[in-house]
Amino acid sequence: MIRIVCGELVTGRVLATVPTTDTGGGWSTVLNDAGSVDAVVPLRAREVRARRELLGYLEPTRCYLAAVTEDDVVLEAGPIWKHGFDDNTGELKVGAAGLMSLFDHRLVVKVLAAGERAQTTTLSWSGLSLGTIAKRLVQTAMSHTGGTLPIVLPDDEPGTAARNYPGYELGVVGERVRQLVEVEGGPDVALQPRLVDGGTRLEWVMRTGTSADPLLHQDGDDWAWDRGAARGSLTKLSVDVDATGVAQRTWAIGSGMETALMLGTAYDPTPLAAGYPLLEATGSFTSVIEQPTLDAHAAALADTARRPWQTWSLTVRADASPKLGTYRPGDWARVHVPDTHEYLRPGRYRSRVLSLSGDLSASVSVKLAPTMEHR
Known part of the structure; x- marks a missing residue:
């Protein structure tokens, strides 16, 4: 297989x-x-x-x-x-x-002219999308002597993003790309391999999300798996629930020290009336100096701490529909849970594919992105 x-x-x-x-x-x-x-x-x-x-x-x-x-x-x-x-x-x-692992061994440094010192240079880009800045990081890494790789780069996309990378930081390309992914509205980035030239050569296509659609996903309908189908491709559905991050009161830690420390907080007493114990959580935002901003961070923490998070792991057949190779991490999937399921409520659940893994057999493990538990 x-x-x-x-x-x-x-x-x-x-x-x-x-x-x-x-x-x-x-x-x-x-x-x-x-x-x-x-x-x-x-x-x-x-x-x-x-x-x-x-x-x-x-x-x-x-x-x-x-x-x-x-x-x-x-x-x-x-x-x-x-x-x-x-x-x-x-x-x-x-x-x-x-x-992508190779770019954890490449540094963000411009190609130096004769006599130029890395610590006095800066790579600066502006007027571009975050995805195109990610492209520039990879493109610059490949422009050094010996840096060439068989990567097909995407077209530029204009935007409002700007980034400066001083040479003295000796930043790691992979880390800088991940930082672009992790900001609010940041694009997904993938290096998708494919065979070309009649299967005699491999190349990687760099794919990035756009400003309008930062998520990489399939075109068309969600991929569908049905746990209730007797002869379907979904053979196993495992669920992990993690409640270690649950909290009813959250604290956002801002700038300052000791009694001058800024704090934001959010509190939801509703679960306590239902018999749940008080649980608390903190988050650090030491660069924040505005109280409304800090309160907003505390509220955001409360949103993610309201209920346990659950992660679904599917075991599917590689040779059944949808066939292995047609779906990728980032794609949207919809899983049908029948009313006979011992643990989950029946219904159709939608989530993104987070990872795929397997061996050389016809069985594939599909992990879906964590979602907040439904009650």
Whole structure:
């Protein structure tokens, strides 16, 4: 169902399909982060020992691993970072991460002219969308000698955002991109791998949300899974509930110290009347100097602390509709829960796909974004 291939990172050239043990491989892909690809190679197997070139194809940082479906859809791909050889079994575990992981090893520094010092330079962009500034960070990292990668960059989008990155900070590209994602209205960012040139080469398409639609998601209808269908693709639905963040009174900590410390608070006594104990939570906002702003932060904390958060994990068949490779992290999904379910209330629940993971079999784990518990 899933095969693992390896290749040259800088050129994207596919070198080989990696021979693995029957269960020796796994993959994951995550919204706004690097996923993973793993392969377990039986080095003592006769057919593997005959391939003397194989270890050279699995060289850390120079080569990549990619998890590919039978329809040649690349689920995740990126540089190899780890080897682990087990002398008892003769197996080599090769660990790779999505291409986004490489940008945790690239710095935000301009290409220096002769005699120029990094600490006296600044990269500045304005009049652009946050997604295009993320593109500029990646583009600049690739402009250095040896920095080229097979990434297809998106078109520029004008906007009102501006960012300055002094060279003396030696900021990490991956961290700076994540900071753009995490601000209010920040865009999703993905490096989506795909096979090109008849399957002989791999490239990554950089996708970013826009100012009008910052979320990356599918076009068209939500993907649908039905827990009540006898022969459906959804075979398991697990639920985790976390109430450790629940609070009826929240405190926002602002600027100042000791008795001059600024505090904002919000309080909802309604649950106490229903028999719940008083719970409290705090948040730090030390740069805030305006009381109304601090009170607004406290109210926002209260909104997220009102009820427990629950996370759904689905186990689905890769070869049934919707088929693996058609849905990705960030897409919207709708799950039908029948009235026979032992734990959840019946209905149709909508959430975003947060991550996907699996091995080399026809089973896929789909994690949905946490949602506030319904009562």
